Amino acid sequence: MKRPRIVILGAGFAGFQAARTxxxxxxxxxxxxxxxxxxxxxxxxxxxxxxxxxxDPRHISVSITATLPGVRLVLGTVTGLDPKTATVExxxxxxxxxxxxxxxxxxxxxxxxxxxxxxxxxxxxxxxKGIPEALYLRDHMIRQVELAAVADDPAERAARLTFVVVGxxxxxxxxxxxxxxxxxxxxxxxPLLRGERARWxxxxxxxxVLPEMRPRMRATAERVLTRRGVEVxxxxxxxxxxxxxxxxxxxxxxxxxxxxxxxxxxxxPVVDGFGLxxxxxxxxxxxxxxxxxxxxxxxxxxxxxxxxxxxxxxxxTPMTGQHATRQGKVVARNVAASLGLHGRARPYRxxxxxxxxDLGGWKAAADPLGVPLSGVLAKAVxxxxxxxxxxxxxxxxxxxxxxxxxxxxxxxxxxLVRSGAVPLDTADPELPYxxxxxxxxxx
Numbered sequence: 001m002k003r004p005r006i007v008i009l010g011a012g013f014a015g016f017q018a019a020r021t022x023x024x025x026x027x028x029x030x031x032x033x034x035x036x037x038x039x040x041x042x043x044x045x046x047x048x049x050x051x052x053x054x055x056d057p058r059h060i061s062v063s064i065t066a067t068l069p070g071v072r073l074v075l076g077t078v079t080g081l082d083p084k085t086a087t088v089e090x091x092x093x094x095x096x097x098x099x100x101x102x103x104x105x106x107x108x109x110x111x112x113x114x115x116x117x118x119x120x121x122x123x124x125x126x127x128x129k130g131i132p133e134a135l136y137l138r139d140h141m142i143r144q145v146e147l148a149a150v151a152d153d154p155a156e157r158a159a160r161l162t163f164v165v166v167g168x169x170x171x172x173x174x175x176x177x178x179x180x181x182x183x184x185x186x187x188x189x190x191p192l193l194r195g196e197r198a199r200w201x202x203x204x205x206x207x208x209v210l211p212e213m214r215p216r217m218r219a220t221a222e223r224v225l226t227r228r229g230v231e232v233x234x235x236x237x238x239x240x241x242x243x244x245x246x247x248x249x250x251x252x253x254x255x256x257x258x259x260x261x262x263x264x265x266x267x268x269p270v271v272d273g274f275g276l277x278x279x280x281x282x283x284x285x286x287x288x289x290x291x292x293x294x295x296x297x298x299x300x301x302x303x304x305x306x307x308x309x310x311x312x313x314x315x316x317t318p319m320t321g322q323h324a325t326r327q328g329k330v331v332a333r334n335v336a337a338s339l340g341l342h343g344r345a346r347p348y349r350x351x352x353x354x355x356x357x358d359l360g361g362w363k364a365a366a367d368p369l370g371v372p373l374s375g376v377l378a379k380a381v382x383x384x385x386x387x388x389x390x391x392x393x394x395x396x397x398x399x400x401x402x403x404x405x406x407x408x409x410x411x412x413x414x415x416l417v418r419s420g421a422v423p424l425d426t427a428d429p430e431l432p433y434x435x436x437x438x439x440x441x442x443x
Contacts, residue, residue: 014302017328
């Protein structure tokens with residue numbers, strides 16, 4: 001008999017976990033097909049360490065074919081869905097169209113950077129959603145320090161040594177923490193910059209850094225950053241971005257050549273054309289079993305899905321890596337149950353076991369099982385969690401950390417990514433992006 005085909009759209013946290021659960025547990029009974037623009041999944045929580053030159057980008061790239069041998073990988077970017085004919089349309093890396101039929105479908109295309117209507121933001125800022133952006137930011141920081149060293153104009157030198165991060169959530173806080181340490185090391189090694197220091201601004205329109213986390217962790221992160229000289233500006237964002245700098249919401253102009261945009265994410269806009277019901281924020285409306293309402297055989301999980309949060313009645317689960325990973329496992333079992341391969345479907349219910357945030361160097365903040373930790377112990381918990389969570393390349397990542405601890409960090413540019421290849425608005429359907437979900441790293 002022909003095995004039922006389960007098609008999964010996207011290899012972010014939710015899609016990858018759904019594919020792994022289905023192939024490992026029910027692989028003999030179903031055909032699992034994963035549609036993704038690349039042959040790898042990215043472990044996003046370690047992107048700041050890639051930008052800081054600590055971890056090799058290949059080591060956070062998880063090979064789909066190597067780790068999911070029972071899954072058929074289709075390289076392509078999804079362009080359409082027809083629920084009536086149960087088919088998915090996609091374009092492969094060489095722009096050739098293709099069509100896939102399915103018996104069950106899991107939509108897990110994730111999210112893209114949320115861009116606010118701020119003058120000049122998309123042109124003069126860069127997002128932080130994937131490896132291209134992380135590699136570009138690393139090259140860009142090194143380049144700005146080198147150009148500052150030979151600048152005759154003091155104002156130009158100051159602007160090149162000024163780095164602005166917009167958004168003090170998980171990504172923004174870690175980027176500022178790791179980037180500040182990198183630029184400080186670069187300046188120390190450059191004899192032409194003796195006596196100079198990099199200026200880092202972390203802007204947050206809300207009242208706290210790391211608003212997703214508990215007050216004690218927020219205080220730890222803010223204290224560590226402030227002691228290092230990072231200017232944490234609460235209640236502040238930007239009104240305008242230009243090539244020479246940014247104008248803040250309080251009217252201050254800051255000369256800068258680097259603006260990193262980490263203000264949040266929104267569902268991948270490709271789902272707007274799927275004809276599926278949506279909830280607030282454009283996420284696909286699903287029930288507690290992650291089944292799309294009024295569309296039998298179609299499920300959604302991760303950042304793109306508005307999954308009811310049963311621990312907080314009336315609310316939906318936040319767009320975090322923790323929820324996406326666990327939703328991927330649950331939706332896989334529910335799909336199997338719908339095919340008669342696994343008992344009954346069960347609702348998604350999960351409580352946070354804690355958060356971890358890496359603050360660079362030997363600093364971190366964590367609260368496993370609600371126990372607040374900071375300093376070296378929190379760092380050990382944070383890195384231990386990452387090693388446990390990533391599905392491949394653990395020895396390589398551990399080696400990167402050891403080498404970074406005992407050897408000077410390499411500061412040469414790679415020149416792999418041009419600025420035009422990493423625009424802020426990664427929602428552009430013409431660009432070959434892997435729209436994986438952004439994540440808050442949680443336990």
